[in-house]
Amino acid sequence: MFAVQQTFATKTVQVNKVNKTTKASFVQDMKKAAVVGATVLMVNPAFAATIKLGGDNGELGFYPPSITVSKGETVEFVNNKAFPHNVVFDEDNVPAGVDADKISHEDYLNGPGEKVTNKFDVAGTYGYYCEPHQGAGMQGKIIVN
Ligand SMILES: [Cu+2]
Numbered sequence: 001m002f003a004v005q006q007t008f009a010t011k012t013v014q015v016n017k018v019n020k021t022t023k024a025s026f027v028q029d030m031k032k033a034a035v036v037g038a039t040v041l042m043v044n045p046a047f048a049a050t051i052k053l054g055g056d057n058g059e060l061g062f063y064p065p066s067i068t069v070s071k072g073e074t075v076e077f078v079n080n081k082a083f084p085h086n087v088v089f090d091e092d093n094v095p096a097g098v099d100a101d102k103i104s105h106e107d108y109l110n111g112p113g114e115k116v117t118n119k120f121d122v123a124g125t126y127g128y129y130c131e132p133h134q135g136a137g138m139q140g141k142i143i144v145n
Pocket residue numbers: 060083084085086130131132133138
């Protein structure tokens with residue numbers, strides 16, 4: 001948003017010393033800029049936390065393994081070490097009405113820094129695990145308030 005606001009300021013200065021024709025196109029530009037601004041807000045939902053897939057020393061786990069976020073916030077899962085990993089929500093441990101399959105990311109994350117995100121709109125507790133490392137205890141919990 002800061003960059004957009006700066007553009008507005010620059011254009012305002014220009015408009016003050018030019019004619020009405022330019023002023024009309026400035027209004028058009030303002031409308032376009034407003035649309036762009038709204039789009040930016042839509043693709044940048046409230047960001048809550050980053051969870052690392054694999055510990056810094058190659059531990060098979062999610063770090064941090066348990067977090068609490070607010071409804072509507074987005075959590076990102078970033079591939080760190082000891083991949084491949086994936087993020088699968090436990091159908092027996094998500095809030096009623098939430099489809100665990102739909103919010104899971106079953107495709108393996110194979111490269112460092114690869115990420116997937118989830119936006120949580122329903123309050124409750126979400127249990128999840130990594131399929132390849134479930135046996136090694138790679139699981140986590142997200143509490144949405
Ligand atoms: Cu894993």
